Amino acid sequence: MTAAADLRLDFTQPPQVLARRLIGARLTLDGVGGRIVETEAYDAGDPASHSFSGPSARNAAMFGPVGRAYVSRIYGVHLCLNVVCGPEPGGAVLIRAIEPLVGIEDMRIRRGADAPRALCAGPGRLCQALGVTMAHNHVSLTAEPFVLEPPVAPLDIAVGPRIGITKAVDRPWRFALAGSAYVSRRFPGPGA
DNA sequence: CTTTTGATGCCCT
């Protein structure tokens, strides 16, 4: 009965490993959500990570128990949802895009948009669509109101550099479901 | 289609 154990989520794994494992996982908040199709890893000691300069009021969740949410505000406007993880404090996986599956009407209302691809393609967008707020900071992702289920079977994963950062730009720590139309930005095609 | 730019809150120096 342990064939599925290979896919089980282990939040003590390094962010680069868990970020891969989370592709295809099903995430819902109060019954609204879908399949994770894009993530990024932020490691302890990673210059691009919010945890790089050590614990602070803002990033405290990244130094707390694994398996919980780290919610942060960026550009003063948007929220980002992370999964705290890793063998040492300071690691997290940023959830960047979700393929909408359930609660789509709620998402449309919250987002003020109709196109399925405009609902959850981007960290700020998916937080708005799922109803994530700063009140979810430090909240466990493995208990209500969240449901987080690993993928049923291994999936084809695309890898590339992370987006929107200015440090450690070249680390290939962005992961996505290969060929998905719901990612925030396309990956470079085979031709270039 | 692509590139550019303003809005906006909070942490850090």
Added chain:
DNA sequence: GGGCATCAAAAGA
């Protein structure tokens, strides 16, 4: 005061 793990709207090609 600078800079940011973004988004949407506007302008150009």
